[in-house]
Amino acid sequence: MGSTKLVVILMSVLVSMTWANIALSADNIKLYALDCGSYDVADMKDLSDTGVYDGQKLEMANPCFLIRHPKGDLLWETGHIDSLADKVNGEVGGVWHSKLKTKLVAQLAQLNITPQDIEYLSLSHVHPDHAGNANKFESSTFIVNKLEHDFMFSEPTKSNFGEYYSALEKAETILFNGEYDVFDDDSVVIKSMPGHTPGSSVLLVRLSHAGNLLLSGDLYVHAQGRKLNTMHRYNAKALTLDSRAKFEVLAKKENARVVIQHDKQDFERLPKFPRYLD
Numbered sequence: 001m002g003s004t005k006l007v008v009i010l011m012s013v014l015v016s017m018t019w020a021n022i023a024l025s026a027d028n029i030k031l032y033a034l035d036c037g038s039y040d041v042a043d044m045k046d047l048s049d050t051g052v053y054d055g056q057k058l059e060m061a062n063p064c065f066l067i068r069h070p071k072g073d074l075l076w077e078t079g080h081i082d083s084l085a086d087k088v089n090g091e092v093g094g095v096w097h098s099k100l101k102t103k104l105v106a107q108l109a110q111l112n113i114t115p116q117d118i119e120y121l122s123l124s125h126v127h128p129d130h131a132g133n134a135n136k137f138e139s140s141t142f143i144v145n146k147l148e149h150d151f152m153f154s155e156p157t158k159s160n161f162g163e164y165y166s167a168l169e170k171a172e173t174i175l176f177n178g179e180y181d182v183f184d185d186d187s188v189v190i191k192s193m194p195g196h197t198p199g200s201s202v203l204l205v206r207l208s209h210a211g212n213l214l215l216s217g218d219l220y221v222h223a224q225g226r227k228l229n230t231m232h233r234y235n236a237k238a239l240t241l242d243s244r245a246k247f248e249v250l251a252k253k254e255n256a257r258v259v260i261q262h263d264k265q266d267f268e269r270l271p272k273f274p275r276y277l278d
């Protein structure tokens with residue numbers, strides 16, 4: 001056998017092995033959407049800087065996502081703080097009425113998982129509806145955009161919200177810029193989409209049956225907001241518009257199912273935990 005032919009055979013074996021590995025990991029990835037609370041918004045005035053929603057009401061979801069990969073578990077978001085579930089009527093802050101039915105820790109327990117079992121934690125951003133239970137995951141490796149990490153551990157963010165995530169300051173941490181391929185096989189990729197906060201991110205997940213999913217973080221917070229391209233009053237506007245343009249290109253290129261995390265309909269269309277997508 002000529003050496004060139006041998007090299008070609010070896011290369012094709014290697015290529016098919018690589019494809020087999022990718023197929024194998026995609027085949028074994030499960031995505032669970034957990035109900036990590038909800039919001040009743042008495043007045044949507046904060047959701048736009050144009051006044052278009054003033055006086056309207058909205059029910060919002062607040063999910064967490066568990067991605068189970070052969071190389072480990074990634075928890076994307078930690079939801080409202082679990083102690084909220086002890087308050088029968090939830091909690092009201094201004095126009096925002098937060099509720100939580102079942103604690104995140106109790107939901108994970110249904111899969112026989114404790115917070116200590118979660119290898120990787122990442123948050124779309126550091127606001128309390130996403131970081132509520134972050135302190136419980138101090139033993140996980142925290143994957144975070146460098147700018148978000150700077151933002152969360154500097155003032156005034158640290159004083160405002162640090163009580164929810166202060167333990168992460170000492171957690172094993174992976175800082176990234178741009179994007180981060182969590183399992184190094186392109187199946188679960190965190191993508192920076194700043195604007196809502198300085199280091200806000202979205203998550204791309206490739207599943208073998210359900211296809212590609214894009215979890216929005218708070219780049220958008222309801223379906224109508226995506227249609228009308230409205231945003232929170234406090235978003236950095238130019239940055240948000242730039243991220244949204246990139247997000248829409250990505251969604252098209254990846255033929256991805258977009259899940260606007262806070263959108264109640266988007267959440268309800270996902271399998272009800274403990275059912276999952278794979």
Ligand SMILES: [Zn+2]
Pocket residue numbers: 127129130218262
């Ligand atoms: Zn949020």
